[in-house]
Amino acid sequence: MQVFFNLITGMKVMKFGGTSVGNPDRIKALIPLIDDDERKIVVLSAMSGTTNSLVEITDLLYAGNINEASLKNDELRSKYHQVVEELFATDTFRKEGHELIDSHFEYIRNFTLRVFTKLQEKAILAQGELISTSLFHLLLQERNIKSILLPALCFMRIDKDGEPDSFYIKENIKRELKNHTSENIIITQGFICRNAYGEIDNLKRGGSDFTASLIGAAVKASEIQIWTDINGFHNNDPRFVENTKVIRELSFDEAAELAYFGAKILHPSSVNPARESNIPVRLKNTMEPEDAGTLITSGSILQDYKAVAAKDGISVLRIRSDRMLMAYGFLRKVFEIFEAYRTPIDMITTSEVAVSITIDNSQFINQIAKDLKELGTVEIEENQTIVCVVGDFRTERTGSAPEIFEALNTIPLKMISYGGSPNSLSLLIDTTNKIEALRLLSKHLFN
Ligand code: ASP
Ligand code: MG
Numbered sequence: 553m554q555v556f557f558n559l560i561t562g563m564k565v566m567k568f569g570g571t572s573v574g575n576p577d578r579i580k581a582l583i584p585l586i587d588d589d590e591r592k593i594v595v596l597s598a599m600s601g602t603t604n605s606l607v608e609i610t611d612l613l614y615a616g617n618i619n620e621a622s623l624k625n626d627e628l629r630s631k632y633h634q635v636v637e638e639l640f641a642t643d644t645f646r647k648e649g650h651e652l653i654d655s656h657f658e659y660i661r662n663f664t665l666r667v668f669t670k671l672q673e674k675a676i677l678a679q680g681e682l683i684s685t686s687l688f689h690l691l692l693q694e695r696n697i698k699s700i701l702l703p704a705l706c707f708m709r710i711d712k713d714g715e716p717d718s719f720y721i722k723e724n725i726k727r728e729l730k731n732h733t734s735e736n737i738i739i740t741q742g743f744i745c746r747n748a749y750g751e752i753d754n755l756k757r758g759g760s761d762f763t764a765s766l767i768g769a770a771v772k773a774s775e776i777q778i779w780t781d782i783n784g785f786h787n788n789d790p791r792f793v794e795n796t797k798v799i800r801e802l803s804f805d806e807a808a809e810l811a812y813f814g815a816k817i818l819h820p821s822s823v824n825p826a827r828e829s830n831i832p833v834r835l836k837n838t839m840e841p842e843d844a845g846t847l848i849t850s851g852s853i854l855q856d857y858k859a860v861a862a863k864d865g866i867s868v869l870r871i872r873s874d875r876m877l878m879a880y881g882f883l884r885k886v887f888e889i890f891e892a893y894r895t896p897i898d899m900i901t902t903s904e905v906a907v908s909i910t911i912d913n914s915q916f917i918n919q920i921a922k923d924l925k926e927l928g929t930v931e932i933e934e935n936q937t938i939v940c941v942v943g944d945f946r947t948e949r950t951g952s953a954p955e956i957f958e959a960l961n962t963i964p965l966k967m968i969s970y971g972g973s974p975n976s977l978s979l980l981i982d983t984t985n986k987i988e989a990l991r992l993l994s995k996h997l998f999n
Pocket of ligand 2: 569570758761817819
């Protein structure tokens, strides 16, 4: 029993994202990163672009456009045959690779012949990760490197609310691992899972990070590594701001804020399982493996300002009502309307007679506004951006924000949220002002 315990806990989880398996050379480049004496679980995404293509295929099938779906399917199939040609060095393994690709794409093709529902959609979306992991497993076999392919569908599961079933995951992955104690490299799929009814499902787009974190928590990993093509979290968005720097250390709370507010490198849901089990998360770059990356732990030290991130596509609803004056229960009525449309609220500011609320999912914005009009006047403004500054904003501190307001002197601030989190201050601005705001903040806070 003790032996099994040691073989299961203390392992590393290493997740490689879509670009890290994006072409045959990148896939081959993973081998030196994983081939050592340590026991580890390797979580792979689909090759970059694949899940998008699969989504296009399922969209076409929903629309009944079977011919075009088949064409897309064939296109993706030939892309993968090309990958096989370049990935393997021997005819035997090439042959096996081609057969594998054919079996997956025949499977997808079969769905074009039937009624198309969510069930089929999820089964198709799962193919990307199933293919990338099978190809990688085959490549390791060709190189005589011992590994096992552990199907995520045997242990990864969500409950009827779509939340991970941690108990099920833990029990089942442990059982699977106990059956495989002689291999150091355990390969599994990110993103895919089964739902409460046993059907194939997934953890939503970008969910491979979440897979890695759930596995890390389930096996009490020593570290969860998320490998991408950038050296870690940057202190500002490198697409818009020059001279951004990698943040070497972050707390779980800080990382969660950054992940949520637009820093695309880490899926926001993936912070929680690691935080709850207190397992360090390290962000690493497959192109620069020597770089230490960003380490996320519970022990990271606070700094005045650590990073800035921005989230676009925000809409604000402003509700104004004299009935709010000195009244209780008003906000409850407001919130109930958002709840009825299952629309999460991001930022909120209130005064005695008005409340402003932001949402990032505007699917039901008109219905929400219509219902809110029963309570008062409603104004909607779209194309907004939340800028989030991560740093030391503990409420007992003095003088923690003047640099921010000085920096943004020339930019109209639509909403300010302070005191909600000790780790961040958020501001709402017009998206047209975003780049300027990010540059000004970098100049004033980090230089
Ligand atoms: N392949 C999935 C996606 O593109 C999951 C992931 O890569 O994290 O969303
Ligand atoms: Mg990702």
